[in-house]
Amino acid sequence: MTMQRGSEERRMEHVCVLGLGYIGLPTASLLATKGFHVRGVDVRPDVISVVSNGELHFHEPDLDILVKSAVGSGNLTVATEPAPAEIFIIAVPTPVTDTHAPDGSFIEAAANAIAPHLAPGNLVILESTSPVGMTEQVGRRLAELRPDLRFASRGGGDGPGADRVFLAHCPERVLPGRILRELVDNDRIVGGVDRVSGERAQAFYRKFVNGAVHVTDSRTAELCKLAENAYRDVNIALANELSLVCDRLGIDPWGLIDLANRHPRVSILRPGPGVGGHCIAVDPWFIVDAAPDLTRLIRTARDVNDEKPAFVVRKVLEKAERFRDPIIACLGLAYKADISDLRESPALEIVRTLASHGSARVVVVEPHIDALPSALSSLGVVQEDLGRAVQQADIIVLLVDHRAFMDIDRALLKEKVVIDTRGTWR
Numbered sequence: 001m002t003m004q005r006g007s008e009e010r011r012m013e014h015v016c017v018l019g020l021g022y023i024g025l026p027t028a029s030l031l032a033t034k035g036f037h038v039r040g041v042d043v044r045p046d047v048i049s050v051v052s053n054g055e056l057h058f059h060e061p062d063l064d065i066l067v068k069s070a071v072g073s074g075n076l077t078v079a080t081e082p083a084p085a086e087i088f089i090i091a092v093p094t095p096v097t098d099t100h101a102p103d104g105s106f107i108e109a110a111a112n113a114i115a116p117h118l119a120p121g122n123l124v125i126l127e128s129t130s131p132v133g134m135t136e137q138v139g140r141r142l143a144e145l146r147p148d149l150r151f152a153s154r155g156g157g158d159g160p161g162a163d164r165v166f167l168a169h170c171p172e173r174v175l176p177g178r179i180l181r182e183l184v185d186n187d188r189i190v191g192g193v194d195r196v197s198g199e200r201a202q203a204f205y206r207k208f209v210n211g212a213v214h215v216t217d218s219r220t221a222e223l224c225k226l227a228e229n230a231y232r233d234v235n236i237a238l239a240n241e242l243s244l245v246c247d248r249l250g251i252d253p254w255g256l257i258d259l260a261n262r263h264p265r266v267s268i269l270r271p272g273p274g275v276g277g278h279c280i281a282v283d284p285w286f287i288v289d290a291a292p293d294l295t296r297l298i299r300t301a302r303d304v305n306d307e308k309p310a311f312v313v314r315k316v317l318e319k320a321e322r323f324r325d326p327i328i329a330c331l332g333l334a335y336k337a338d339i340s341d342l343r344e345s346p347a348l349e350i351v352r353t354l355a356s357h358g359s360a361r362v363v364v365v366e367p368h369i370d371a372l373p374s375a376l377s378s379l380g381v382v383q384e385d386l387g388r389a390v391q392q393a394d395i396i397v398l399l400v401d402h403r404a405f406m407d408i409d410r411a412l413l414k415e416k417v418v419i420d421t422r423g424t425w426r
Contacts, residue, residue: 012037016085016117018110020047020078022278022341023127023172024091025056026063026179032070034208039085040078041113051078059340059368060179084117087204090138091127091172093278100285100302102131111138115145120163123200125170129225129279131286135169135218136193142167152197154218168192168201169218171225176277176339187211191221229283230298235269236280237301240308243271254423273312273399273421274346275305276335281344309346312397312421313353319395319417326360329384329393332400333366340368347399348373355379365389367404390416398422 013036017028020042028040042048050057054068070076082088092106107128114124124142126135136154142165143151150164169191174182188205190213192198198215205213216224239257246253257268275281284302288295320326335345342348352375355362363384364372372383386404390396390412398405401422410425418425 013087014039014085015087015089016041016082016114017089017091018042018082018113019090019092019106019128020051021091021093022058022060022176022179023174024089025051025067026060026174026183027089027091027127027172028076029063029066029070030180030183030208032073032076033066036075038070038076039083040076041080041082042078043080043109045080048078048080061177062180066180082114082117084119086122088114088118088122088124089127090114090125094128094130094134094282094286096282096285101289102134102286104131104134104137107134107138108141111141112145115142118142118146118149118165120149120165123166123168123197123204125168125201125204127170127172129171129229129283129286130169130222132219132222132226132290134222135167135191139167139193152192152194154193166192166194166197166200167218168197169221170201170205171221173225173228176336176341184208185210188213189216189221189224190214191216191218191224193218223287226283226287229280230287230301232269233275233280233284233305234297234301235267236271236275237304239269239271240274241304242268244311252426254426270423272308272346273350274308276343276345276347277341278343281305281335309349309353312346312350312399312419313357315419316350316354316395316397317357317359319419320360323360323394326394327392328354328360328362328395328397329365329389330354330362330397330399331365331386331389331405332398332402333364333372334368334400334402337401338368338403342369342373348376350397350399351376351381352379355381360395363389363393365405366400367402395419398424 015031015036016039017024018041020040028038032038047057054071056064090110092110095103097103126138139151152164152166170188173186188209190198190201202213202215243253246256253271260266260268284298288299330351333347334341351364362381364381365386395417398420401424
């Protein structure tokens, strides 16, 4: 019995997750249902209020069930301040500034918040997508705040050092709409600032991840996540640039790409109205910032994708010139299909620009949100259901390929000007 109690105590480790957004909340809830005692932390009182009731503040399939179960079991509690734990996971945003430089202020604030609660033997994991060297920077900041502790460091000794605090980076690699499945099934990359930190983080993730957990150093793990998103950004930029060429030459870009991809070694992604989201639209800038003289391709890809919304706006306004008082129906605001996430969404930028132009009335259909952002409603944009929007519109702009838009009666579109930025209604 004593051994069983000891085993149970070891199994019920305490984890503190900082940031209850699109990554932190699913991670905290999953850990709570896997037998960890989890304290979820967020600086937003409204988020704490919602989650403490077992509810969500964003949409993600099946997450509502997991959160309700985690909170109901008592294994997940939430607050605006951290508490002591064996493992601390930082999952806060890392945006870019107006000059495309990484903004590490949220990560620094998280480090400041956990510092008073650290104890020897703790493991601190940075899951936030970060510029190279950020995990080491977190360690230096914690060492400044807690000179009574020893922190694992790059090039430090490999001994276990029970009196040390261990540091690792493990970037998330999930797709919105499939987060819960991919948190468990995807391979993970774990980078320790020293060997023992990496091994400890690997042992932790192996308790709930079915995919392989690969260990490397923290800098390699940081750049690996950035490289993954830069790869997709460059590929999308090729597709978007080809779509511009096709527009000038009168060629269907989606048909062209479908044919090109029949080559066994070609896999071009789909063009669209731009690139959005918290990863692909942001992370490549971290690489550019780290080595601006060596990243011409990555920078150009970012420029191509960032300029695509303006191209769409020009196409819409050209069509609008034939109407006296045109009504433009924009279908979709999210940055990708079948989610509610509007972060860095090119659709949002397009709608805002069209509404600011003042020459047309703009209506929006976004089935995954309850209310429009104030940046749109303040410009007179209104949200409509799909049927009414299509009925009243002179111009229909498909910006997001939500499933809700797939089965629209094509007969309703015959008398409309249709601009399909996703190739959905070809």
